[in-house]
Amino acid sequence: MKGESELTVAGLAHDLNNVFATLLEAADVLSADAKWTKLAGTIRRNVRRGERIVDSLEGTLAESGDLGEILDNAVQHAGDVLTFTRGNSITPRREIEGGIQLPGSAAAWERVFVNLFLNAAQAAPDGVEVVIRASQTETATTLTVADNGPGIAASILPNVFEADITTKRSRGRRGLGLHIVHAIVTGNGGDVMAENGETHGAIFTIRLPRAGVA
Ligand SMILES: Nc1ncnc2c1ncn2[C@@H]1O[C@H](COP(=O)(O)OP(=O)(O)OP(=O)(O)O)[C@@H](O)[C@H]1O
Ligand SMILES: [Mg+2]
Structure with a gap:
């Protein structure tokens, strides 16, 4: 049973x-x-x-854990959501090494990127540029998602991955997006950090141990 x-x-x-x-x-x-x-x-x-x-x-x-394919799906998915909710557009720019494989579920990684892209679009009054960088060493994969919007409010920055932390008032916003991101990253043995750029924009950095490496 x-x-x-x-x-x-x-x-x-x-x-x-x-x-x-x-x-x-x-x-x-x-x-x-x-x-x-x-x-x-x-x-x-x-x-x-x-x-x-x-x-x-x-x-x-x-599923394939190919980062390029996951990003293709996530960009299209976020684009669909933004089109049909009449949200701002995002312009993604990729600076990723070829052949990077992510561990675990590709659908879960798609949710990570979709949540980060939607947040960037929802934070900026007009369209926003989102730069995705990815690189690998022998032991770790580092992914960053950075935007050129206003950055994360200082008052919530220390707790931004907790559930229910939100500055949005619209229906359906529950401050869950980054909590989901955190759960998926840590569930794959990694960690995620949020900070603001020196002059503007939010930067999310995900570090993952590579498969078979402690
Ligand atoms: N790229 C970003 N730029 C500026 N602020 C951000 C960014 N990403 C997140 N935030 C801030 O962090 C808060 C929490 O984000 P999170 O995705 O967890 O929840 P939400 O977007 O408010 O709601 P939900 O994702 O449940 O629809 C947001 O309300 C926003 O204030
Ligand atoms: Mg969100």
């Missing part, structure tokens, strides 16, 4: 699959009209994202 938490995940996955099936039906209906084909495509892409997140919770997903 399954333990309670396994059943919770299995039950959640089961019920969310009904939600996904309904959304896919709606996308099919929409795509019959040429005017809505783009929206139908966005709905299908987001259902696939939801399925990947559920699969990663169930641990049944065979």
Whole structure:
């Protein structure tokens, strides 16, 4: 017999699959009209994202941990959210070494980057540039995500990874994004730090031990 938490995940996955099936039906209906084909495509892409997140919770997903692919998905995902919530745009710039593999679930890493990108967009009054850097030594991988927005308010900077810490008042904002980032990074044996640039902008630095290295 399954333990309670396994059943919770299995039950959640089961019920969310009904939600996904309904959304896919709606996308099919929409795509019959040429005017809505783009929206139908966005709905299908987001259902696939939801399925990947559920699969990663169930641990049944065979995924590539390639950083370039994870960033492609995260940039597209954040772009979809910002388009449909009428948010500011982000301009991502990558300075990453080729061939970097991240440990664990790619869907979880996508959530890390999406949360960091959305925060950068939500902090800046106009479009924001986000620079993603990644490098590796024999023992560690270092990732940074830096933006040219106003930076993190000094009053919350020391506690910014705690749940419920937020400066946003809009519906659905719960101060959870960075808490999720922290949980995923530490769950993979790494750590994450937040600071502000000397003149402007927020900088998030993630350090991860490389596989097989203590
Ligand atoms: N790139 C950034 N620039 C400026 N401030 C930031 C940035 N990222 C986070 N913050 C600040 O940290 C707070 C906490 O961020 P977090 O992602 O945890 O929650 P949220 O964005 O407020 O809500 P949620 O992510 O749950 O929608 C934000 O409300 C914001 O004040
Ligand atoms: Mg957030």
